[in-house]
Every structure is written in structure tokens, then in C-alpha cells.
Amino acid sequence: MPNPDSAQTQTAKLPHRLIRPIGAYTLSGLAIHQELLLTLDRTRGYLLQVNPKTDGTTLLNTQQAAAFEEATGLALWEGKLYIARHHQVLTATLEDLTPTPLLSLPYLIDSIAVWQQTLYISSQKAGYIFIYDRDSHDLITKLPLPGIGVASIAVWGDYLWAVDQTEQTLFCLDRATGEQIFSVLTPFAGPTGVAVLPETTPDRGTVWVTYADDEAYVRDDPNNPDFPYQLTFRDRTFIHPLHYHYRPDERYAVSNRFRVEMIYAEEIEPLDEVQLGPFEWRIAFPADTLRQRVKSVEPIGHPFTEVEVNGQRVAVFKFDSLSGHDRHLFGWRAVLEVQGIKYQVTPRLVEGGPALPDDLQTRYLVDDDELAMDNPLILAAAETAVGRETNLLRKVLSIRNYVYDRLSYGIRPAIDTPDIVIERGIGSCGEYVGLLLALCRLNGIACRTVGRYKCPPHAEQINQPLVPEFNHVWIEFYVPDVGWLPMESNVDDIQDGGPYPTRFFMGLPWYHMEMAKEVPFERVHFAPADVEKEIKIGNLALNHVRFRILEEMPPV
Numbered sequence: 001m002p003n004p005d006s007a008q009t010q011t012a013k014l015p016h017r018l019i020r021p022i023g024a025y026t027l028s029g030l031a032i033h034q035e036l037l038l039t040l041d042r043t044r045g046y047l048l049q050v051n052p053k054t055d056g057t058t059l060l061n062t063q064q065a066a067a068f069e070e071a072t073g074l075a076l077w078e079g080k081l082y083i084a085r086h087h088q089v090l091t092a093t094l095e096d097l098t099p100t101p102l103l104s105l106p107y108l109i110d111s112i113a114v115w116q117q118t119l120y121i122s123s124q125k126a127g128y129i130f131i132y133d134r135d136s137h138d139l140i141t142k143l144p145l146p147g148i149g150v151a152s153i154a155v156w157g158d159y160l161w162a163v164d165q166t167e168q169t170l171f172c173l174d175r176a177t178g179e180q181i182f183s184v185l186t187p188f189a190g191p192t193g194v195a196v197l198p199e200t201t202p203d204r205g206t207v208w209v210t211y212a213d214d215e216a217y218v219r220d221d222p223n224n225p226d227f228p229y230q231l232t233f234r235d236r237t238f239i240h241p242l243h244y245h246y247r248p249d250e251r252y253a254v255s256n257r258f259r260v261e262m263i264y265a266e267e268i269e270p271l272d273e274v275q276l277g278p279f280e281w282r283i284a285f286p287a288d289t290l291r292q293r294v295k296s297v298e299p300i301g302h303p304f305t306e307v308e309v310n311g312q313r314v315a316v317f318k319f320d321s322l323s324g325h326d327r328h329l330f331g332w333r334a335v336l337e338v339q340g341i342k343y344q345v346t347p348r349l350v351e352g353g354p355a356l357p358d359d360l361q362t363r364y365l366v367d368d369d370e371l372a373m374d375n376p377l378i379l380a381a382a383e384t385a386v387g388r389e390t391n392l393l394r395k396v397l398s399i400r401n402y403v404y405d406r407l408s409y410g411i412r413p414a415i416d417t418p419d420i421v422i423e424r425g426i427g428s429c430g431e432y433v434g435l436l437l438a439l440c441r442l443n444g445i446a447c448r449t450v451g452r453y454k455c456p457p458h459a460e461q462i463n464q465p466l467v468p469e470f471n472h473v474w475i476e477f478y479v480p481d482v483g484w485l486p487m488e489s490n491v492d493d494i495q496d497g498g499p500y501p502t503r504f505f506m507g508l509p510w511y512h513m514e515m516a517k518e519v520p521f522e523r524v525h526f527a528p529a530d531v532e533k534e535i536k537i538g539n540l541a542l543n544h545v546r547f548r549i550l551e552e553m554p555p556v
Contacts, residue, residue, distance in 0.1 A: 018460055019239040021050045021057040027210040027237045029074030029084070029111065029152065030193035033094075037239060038076060039193060039210055040083075045069035047081075047097065050239065061097045068099070073111035073122075073152065074193070082119070084112040089121060103137045105130065111193075115155040115175070122162065124150045129160070129178070143178030146171040148499045154207070156196040163191040163209055166494070167503045169342070170194070170209070170242055170255075172202050182246045184253040185340035185509050187459050189213060204245040204555075212237040238460070243554045248344070251482070254291060254555040257339035258510050260455055261548040262286065265300050265331030266541040273324040274535070280525040284516035285313040286334055291341035292514050293556075294334055302330035310518035322540075331544070338455075339555045342507035343485050347393045354480045356446055364446035364478065371438040372419040381406075381422060381435075382442035392445065396477050396487065397505060399439045404493040404500055407432060411470070432489040433473050446478040450486065452515035455547040459510070466547040474504075474512070 021027070025043040032038075037050040038060075045065035049058040061068055073084025083090040083099055089112055090099035103119075107126040112119065118140070119132040128142040129151075145151050149166025160175035168189055172181045181202050186209060193210035200207060215236040218229050246253040264283060286294050297315070304315040317330050356365075367373040385402035386395045410426040418435040421427045427435065433449055440447045451473035456466040474491075476484040488504035508514075515521050524537055 017052075017241070019050060019052055019055055021048055021055065021237075021239070023057060023059075024048060024237050025235045026192075026212045027239065028072045028192040028212060030154075030195040030208055030210050030239070031074050031076040031081075032195045032197070032208070033076055037195065037208060038074060038081075039239065040068060040071050040074050041237075042068075042070050042072055043235075045071070047074075052239075060094075064092075064097050064099065072150075072192075073109065075112045075114045075154070077114040077116075082112045082114055084109040084121070089119065103132065110150045111152040113153045113155045113160070118155075120153055120155060120160060120175075122151045122153045129153060129162070143173070146173065146180055146183070148501055150192075152191065152193045152210075154194045154196045156198070156200050159196075159200075159202065161194055161196055161207060163194045164501075165191055167501045168509075169503050170207065170244065172246075182248070182253045182342075182344050184242075184244045184246070184255045184342050185503060185507055186211075186242055187256040187258075187340060187510055188240065189457070202246055206241050206243050208239055209242045210237070210239050245555045246344075251345055251349075252290065252341055252343045255340040255342075256459070256510060257337055257553045257555045258459060259295070259550040259553060260336050260338055261550055262334045262336060262453075262455070262513060263300065263331065263544070263546045264334075265329060265544045267544060268322070268326060268328040268330075268541045270322070270324050270326075271539045274322060274540075275324070276322040276526055276535075278527050279319055279322060281317040281319070281330070282520075282523045282525070283315050283317070283331065284309075284519055284521050285315065285332070286336055287312060287514045287517050289514050291339050291508060291510075293337045295337060297332050297334045300329070300331045300333055302328065304330075304332070312517060312519045314519060335550070336513070337553070337556075338510045338513070340508065340510045341486075345393065345479065345482055345485065345506060347391045350392050350479055350482065353392065353482075356444065356478065356480055360446045360478060364448055365441045365444065367438070367441070369434070369437070369449075370417050371434055371441070372417040373438050373442055375417075375419040377419045377422060378435075378438050379442065382439045385439050386443055392479060395443055396440065396445060397502070399436065399443065399445075400487060400492075400505065401498060401500060403432060403435050403439070405497065407435070407490070407493070408496075409490045409493060427490070429489045430473055432493075433475055436475055436487075436489065440475075440477060447475050448484075448517075449473055450476050450514060450517060451512070452521055453513045453545055455511040455513060455549070457509065457511040459549060459552065462549050462551065464548065466549070468545055468547070471545075472512075474508075 024041050028042045029040045045068040047061040071085040075082040081092045089102045091102045092099045107123040111122040117134045121130045130142045131140045147164030147167035149164045151162040151164045154161045160173040162171045171183045188211045190211050190213035191209045192212045195208045214233045221230045244255045304317045385399045407427045412428045415430045418438045421431045454472045474489045485506045486508045
């Protein structure tokens with residue numbers, strides 16, 4: 001039985017909020033000791049004790065900091081510390097913090113976890129979690145890492161928990177077999193450590209996670225009067241609770257939820273002289289989905305009436321006329337509750353599934369958006385992308401990886417057709433989407449464009465105005481008997497030739513805003529109707545988009 005004084009058996013409830021330890025630069029590794037947190041600052045070699053109620057930070061290893069420099073993993077069991085540093089596992093006690101070597105591996109060690117008589121050691125270089133006997137140091141077995149990045153690990157009971165820095169994902173594994181039970185997205189990028197609260201189960205719970213990365217900021221430069229401001233970077237590190245809820249019967253898991261205000265407004269200022277009669281300006285609301293709920297919508301600047309089109313709510317703004325001298329500001333303010341979602345669907349689950357329904361074939365296997373699906377280059381790419389694969393889920397992933405191999409991301413002033421994009425080798429998110437749609441549809445996979453905007457992913461900036469630089473689109477693909485599943489367009493294309501993370505394959509983070517499914521996001525209707533063909537929305541108005549994170553809440 002575990003020692004009742006060990007870190008894993010403490011039952012005190014920790015407060016759940018973001019913690020910024022004083023003086024910390026790069027946090028890595030995490031453990032729970034009574035009602036306090038222990039973590040490493042690998043830049044300074046500090047072992048820090050953090051009070052989560054006050055952010056109070058105590059430096060414990062005042063005499064041994066040099067011995068802890070570049071340490072990346074931390075575990076605590078029965079008063080003894082286990083530290084991962086370079087190729088070694090070191091040990092120390094809370095009374096004597098002088099580390100001594102315990103065992104070495106030929107691979108770089110990233111993290112360490114302890115449960116009773118067992119050591120768990122993760123190494124991205126090796127691609128495994130090695131399991132050793134704590135006393136004899138004999139290798140018992142090894143389990144494959146669940147992601148492609150550096151993983152930090154922790155153990156509670158029958159479960160092994162891993163946060164992957166590249167995947168931005170928490171994995172829950174069976175600690176005996178390594179079988180993945182579920183995975184869920186972290187609300188921030190760059191997780192570097194994990195500690196499991198007592199009695200945590202796969203159904204729902206909270207784990208503490210450390211994060212570390214760089215952020216850009218503008219600093220004053222008083223010595224340069226001509227250019228008094230400089231763009232530079234600084235360390236950004238903190239501890240934050242990851243809340244999750246796994247619903248195995250519905251095959252998805254959700255993580256931290258945020259209440260977000262979104263404002264979308266159009267400022268009418270025609271570029272050319274116009275003289276038009278009555279017109280309607282329609283702007284769709286955000287959609288209600290498993291991960292996103294619209295709590296309220298109110299008009300900005302001009303009243304609207306609400307209609308429903310294909311199950312989606314749409315605001316209709318009516319105007320009597322429009323001339324070149326008219327100016328209007330109108331739109332809506334919506335309050336949403338959004339959370340991260342990761343669908344738990346496996347290739348085995350979809351093997352031998354039913355055929356795609358006829359109505360979806362008619363709507364989502366056709367070239368309805370200049371997808372060049374009859375172009376020989378695209379036809380050949382569709383065949384090459386899947387090879388001999390027959391499983392629907394693996395086919396979609398193969399197509400995604402093929403597109404990532406062929407394209408690099410770049411902003412373009414206009415969206416070209418997939419045949420031009422694949423020859424050029426550079427595409428915007430919309431051009432990634434076009435190529436993904438074409439290749440999937442040619443392989444019998446129903447898919448559609450989704451998206452519109454992302455809230456800037458600064459979950460710690462509560463009640464601050466946040467303005468996105470660009471709009472954004474991704475896709476959803478349909479799996480019979482399962483439903484529509486999301487897949488990012490270009491964001492997981494992070495390195496030439498792969499491997500590519502699967503964080504946003506069947507998953508979306510909290511900051512994606514799902515807009516206007518099954519309907520155009522924005523459309524203008526003029527009288528007479530033939531005028532619509534001659535007028536572009538971009539020549540009539542300038543849009544304004546702004547977000548504000550109102551509060552953080554546990555997932556639903």
C-alpha cells in the first residue's frame with residue numbers, strides 16, 4: 001500500500017487557477033507535496049516549492065542549484081525526489097537535496113514518474129516509456145510514447161498520464177499495457193510537466209500542468225531616441241489546472257471551458273460610387289456544437305431580425321438604400337462558451353462501417369467550389385495520397401499527410417484552385433482546405449469547409465480586448481455511424497517531411513470559433529437581384545472582429 005504521507009495520497013483539494021511562480025524562467029516537471037507544488041526551473045537549476053493559494057515561491061535547493069541545472073523531470077515518492085537530468089535519473093530527499101545518481105540510459109531522459117516499486121522513464125529520442133524496478137534497477141518492459149514530442153509523465157493508480165509538448169495533449173494510458181484510454185487537448189501550448197491530483201479517474205478530473213515557451217513583446221529602449229521601442233522575446237512560464245471530462249459512450253473528451261465575447265461588425269464605406277435600392281445584409285451566428293454553445297446574441301449599431309437557414313441562426317439587417325456617401329456600422333455581439341474537444345475514434349471502430357448516405361454523397365462528394373476535381377494532376381494526387389489504404393480514418397490521415405508533404409504554409413491575396421496550389425507548393429489555410437476537400441471527395445469521403453475565426457489563444461488575458469490578425473478555415477469529414485469530425489487545415493504542418501502531430505486531427509482547441517455550418521457566413525441581397533453579381537462585399541465594407549475572454553470554467 002502507498003505510504004499515507006506520500007505525495008500521491010494527499011487528499012487536500014488544491015485551488016484551481018493559473019499560478020505564476022515568482023522568479024521562474026522555464027518550469028519543467030511537477031509533483032504534489034501535501035498542499036504544495038514542487039517544480040523545477042531548468043534554466044536556473046532551482047527546485048521550487050509553490051503555494052497555489054498565494055503564488056508564494058520558496059527556493060529549496062539553495063546550495064545545490066548547479067546540480068539541478070537542465071533537469072527536466074521530477075517525481076516524489078515517500079519523501080524521496082527522483083530527478084531526470086540528461087541521461088541520468090538522480091535521487092535526493094527533502095531533508096538532503098544533494099542529488100545522487102540512481103541509473104543511466106543511453107538515451108536522453110525527458111521525464112520520470114514513480115508508483116510503489118516501479119520507475120517510469122520517458123525518452124523522446126528512444127520513442128518509449130521505460131519501466132524499471134525501483135530497487136533492482138532491472139528493466140521490466142517498455143511502452144511506446146503516444147505522441148511525437150517530448151512527453152512529461154505522472155502515475156496515479158492504474159493509469160499513466162503523459163503530456164506531449166508538441167501534441168499539446170494529455171494522454172491517459174493503462175500503465176500496465178500502454179493502451180490509450182483517452183486524450184484531451186491542453187488549453188495552452190508548450191506543456192512541460194504534469195502532476196495528478198489524488199483519486200483522479202479517466203472519467204473526469206483535474207491535473208496540474210506546467211507550461212514554458214517564449215512570447216514576443218515590445219520593450220522601451222531609452223538609449224535610442226529615434227527608435228524608442230524594440231520587439232524582443234521573453235520567457236513565459238506558469239502552472240495551470242487542466243480540467244477534463246471523458247464521455248466514452250459518446251467517443252469524445254473535453255477540456256477547459258471559457259466564456260468568450262465575440263464581436264463581428266461591418267463598417268459600410270463603399271470604395272466606388274454606388275446608388276442602390278433596398279438591400280438585406282445577412283451575417284450568420286456562431287454555431288451550437290458539442291464544444292461550443294451560444295449563450296446570447298445582441299445587435300450592434302442596427303437592429304436585426306433572426307431567421308433559421310438549414311438549422312443555423314442568421315441575423316438579417318435591412319436597409320432602405322445605399323449610396324456612395326452612406327456610412328453604417330452594424331453587426332452582433334455574441335457570448336459563447338467554448339472548450340477543447342478531442343474525439344476518441346479509432347480505425348478499428350470504423351472498419352467495415354456502413355456506406356455514406358445518398359444525400360451526403362450528393363452534397364459532399366461533388367466539385368461545388370472550384371476544386372479542380374476533374375484535373376489530371378488532382379486525380380493522380382487523389383490516388384497517390386491513399387495508396388492501397390481502405391480504412392476511412394487512415395485514408396483521411398494519409399491524405400492530410402500527403403498534403404502536408406506537398407505544401408508549405410504562406411499567406412496569399414487570393415485563393416487559387418488545388419491544381420495551381422499543388423504545383424506551386426505553397427498555400428494559405430483556404431488553399432490547404434481546397435486541396436484536402438478535392439482529394440477526400442475523390443476518395444469517397446464526405447467533407448466540408450468549417451471555421452471563420454480563431455480567438456487569439458491567450459487564455460490568461462481575462463477581460464482584455466483580443467483582435468485576430470486573420471480569418472481561418474479548416475474542414476470536417478463525415479464518418480457513417482459517428483458523424484462529422486474536425487481536422488485542421490495547415491496548423492499541424494509543423495516540419496518538412498513529418499512526422500506530423502495529430503493534436504488537431506479529430507480535435508479542436510477552445511479558441512476555434514465554429515461559424516455558419518451549412519450556410520454562407522455572410523451574404524448581401526439587393527433589389528433587383530441581378531445587382532448582386534456586380535457588387536462584392538469587400539468593396540462595400542470593412543469588417544471588425546474582436547474577442548474578450550470573460551472567465552474560465554470547468555468543462556461541461
